[in-house]
Amino acid sequence: MDDSPIVRRTVSSALQSDGFAICGEAKDGQEAIELVEKLSPDVIILDLSMPVMNGLEAAPLLRKLVPKSPIILYTLYAGEAVEKELKTIKVDSVLSKSEPLSRLTEKVHALLGE
DSSP states (O other): OOSOHHHHHHHHHHHHHTTOOOOOOOSSHHHHHHHHHHHOOSOEEEOSSOSSSOHHHHHHHHHHHSTTSOEEEEETTOSHHHHHHHHTTTOSEEEETTSOHHHHHHHHHHHTTO
16 A cells, blocks of 8 residues: 555565566555555555555554454555554554565565465
């Protein structure tokens, strides 16, 4: 879930080339909630800064919908302050968009126990 189509395509391509199937993409938190209700994904990759409903607002609602699915916050704004705030909503991991995409795919594998 990211408001940037370029980021969504890039992340989607990286995950697909690593063997994952993509069941949905959303441009904001509200759309993400609607998709998760329909699709029940195995993992959710969520941006912090999105229109309509941001990642901090969407994550607790997504957690209730799919309590066992890991949520990865993939953001430009990763840092200690953000990570502390996210612990209260139980996001499984925070990764910076400045890191190589391989870190994201590695994290998805790790959280899914693969």
